[in-house]
Amino acid sequence: GAVVSQHPSWVICKSGTSVKIECRSLDFQATTMFWYRQFPKQSLMLMATSNEGSKATYEQGVEKDKFLINHASLTLSTLTVTSAHPEDSSFYICSARAIYGGGELFFGEGSRLTVL
Amino acid sequence: GENVEQHPSTLSVQEGDSAVIKCTYSDSASNYFPWYKQELGKRPQLIIDIRSNVGEKKDQRIAVTLNKTAKHFSLHITETQPEDSAVYFCAASMGSNTGKLIFGQGTTLQVKP
Numbered sequence: 444g445a446v447v448s449q450h451p452s453w454v455i456c457k458s459g460t461s462v463k464i465e466c467r468s469l470d471f472q473a474t475t476m477f478w479y480r481q482f483p484k485q486s487l488m489l490m491a492t493s494n495e496g497s498k499a500t501y502e503q504g505v506e507k508d509k510f511l512i513n514h515a516s517l518t519l520s521t522l523t524v525t526s527a528h529p530e531d532s533s534f535y536i537c538s539a540r541a542i543y544g545g546g547e548l549f550f551g552e553g554s555r556l557t558v559l
Numbered sequence: 560g561e562n563v564e565q566h567p568s569t570l571s572v573q574e575g576d577s578a579v580i581k582c583t584y585s586d587s588a589s590n591y592f593p594w595y596k597q598e599l600g601k602r603p604q605l606i607i608d609i610r611s612n613v614g615e616k617k618d619q620r621i622a623v624t625l626n627k628t629a630k631h632f633s634l635h636i637t638e639t640q641p642e643d644s645a646v647y648f649c650a651a652s653m654g655s656n657t658g659k660l661i662f663g664q665g666t667t668l669q670v671k672p
Contacts, residue, residue, distance in 0.1 A: 492658070534600075536602060540658045
């Protein structure tokens with residue numbers, strides 16, 4: 444199946460710093476990628492839809508100025524957590540859907556962020 | 560807003576028994592219903608999915624049923640094995656956008672040898 448890669452897989456940072464997470468579709472092009480957040484023992488919550496060449500659309504309650512999303516190419520979307528705080532510590536997972544195909548989503552490996 | 564309810568939250572079965580997980584959704588426009596298996600610290604893995612024009616789909620030991628009228632769908636795992644132990648999530652698309660998914664709360668399945 445298609446491969447979506449995330450980097451880094453885990454990161455520890457200090458409060459107030461910014462962290463960038465990359466999501467790449469390795470063997471297909473994706474005009475749209477999705478960013479989810481998952482707290483321990485909880486479900487995945489959709490944060491935003493990343494659109495290639497245009498602004499991301501955010502779900503209700505998600506601060507767009509805190510979670511900056513850039514989708515500069517058909518294979519790369521980045522999520523930047525700005526001025527991170529301990530409550531931002533979570534598992535961030537991206538997903539992508541190929542331009543062609545039946546609509547199946549492919550998930551990245553996830554990035555575990557710990558803010559001290 | 561749209562919502563997906565999943566039950567039970569935990570399920571323990573003996574190896575070889577069947578396991579059933581049920582979900583209900585609120586958005587009548589949802590037309591794509593995938594099921595994911597997630598092991599601790601790993602990405603969700605699609606195990607089966609169903610679209611709204613189909614009532615049932617089966618893949619070896621796994622089957623999914625969909626009742627659009629009642630807005631509920633279920634995952635059935637037969638002849639369970641210890642390696643089936645994981646957290647299972649159902650999801651429903653936000654309207655017809657199959658990329659935007661609302662996930663259920665998850666079911667922790669434990670298969671005892």
